[in-house]
Amino acid sequence: MPRSPMSSEEEMAQSFSDSVSSESDSSRDEPPRLDQPTSARLDNSLRDTMLICVVIPDLQQSKSMRFSPDATVWVAKQQILCTLTQSLRDVLNYGLFQPAVDGRESGFLEEERPLRDYPLSTNKGVPTLEVKRH
Numbered sequence: 407m408p409r410s411p412m413s414s415e416e417e418m419a420q421s422f423s424d425s426v427s428s429e430s431d432s433s434r435d436e437p438p439r440l441d442q443p444t445s446a447r448l449d450n451s452l453r454d455t456m457l458i459c460v461v462i463p464d465l466q467q468s469k470s471m472r473f474s475p476d477a478t479v480w481v482a483k484q485q486i487l488c489t490l491t492q493s494l495r496d497v498l499n500y501g502l503f504q505p506a507v508d509g510r511e512s513g514f515l516e517e518e519r520p521l522r523d524y525p526l527s528t529n530k531g532v533p534t535l536e537v538k539r540h
Contacts, residue, residue: 456521462537465492470532475522479515486537496539503536514540 506512526533
């Protein structure tokens with residue numbers, strides 16, 4: 407059956423909901439260990455995430471968010487966009503930008519790659535990524 411045409415924003419929302427459901431499906435594979443206190447289970451789940459300061463210069467906003475290192479840059483970008491309190495014009499023209507730190511060059515992250523592929527500097531606190539227009 408042919409699919410009805412979707413706008414790019416609808417495609418992004420669908421892709422995000424697919425990724426969220428697949429992440430929740432994978433969490434069902436391993437039931438939580440009941441012999442651990444809730445705080446220990448929470449510590450384990452936080453240990454498997456990356457804390458990143460996300461700066462959106464066009465909206466003059468910043469926020470700290472946790473991401474799975476295995477998540478692609480595309481999924482991380484969708485998570486960020488879903489939390490915005492204001493909308494960005496031409497949102498699909500925005501990408502995650504890593505500013506120059508510790509002698510490394512700045513540049514946009516490739517959306518197909520997982521976040522773990524990008525070394526994020528933590529020697530000055532929480533690593534920072536920007537949501538910028540390409």
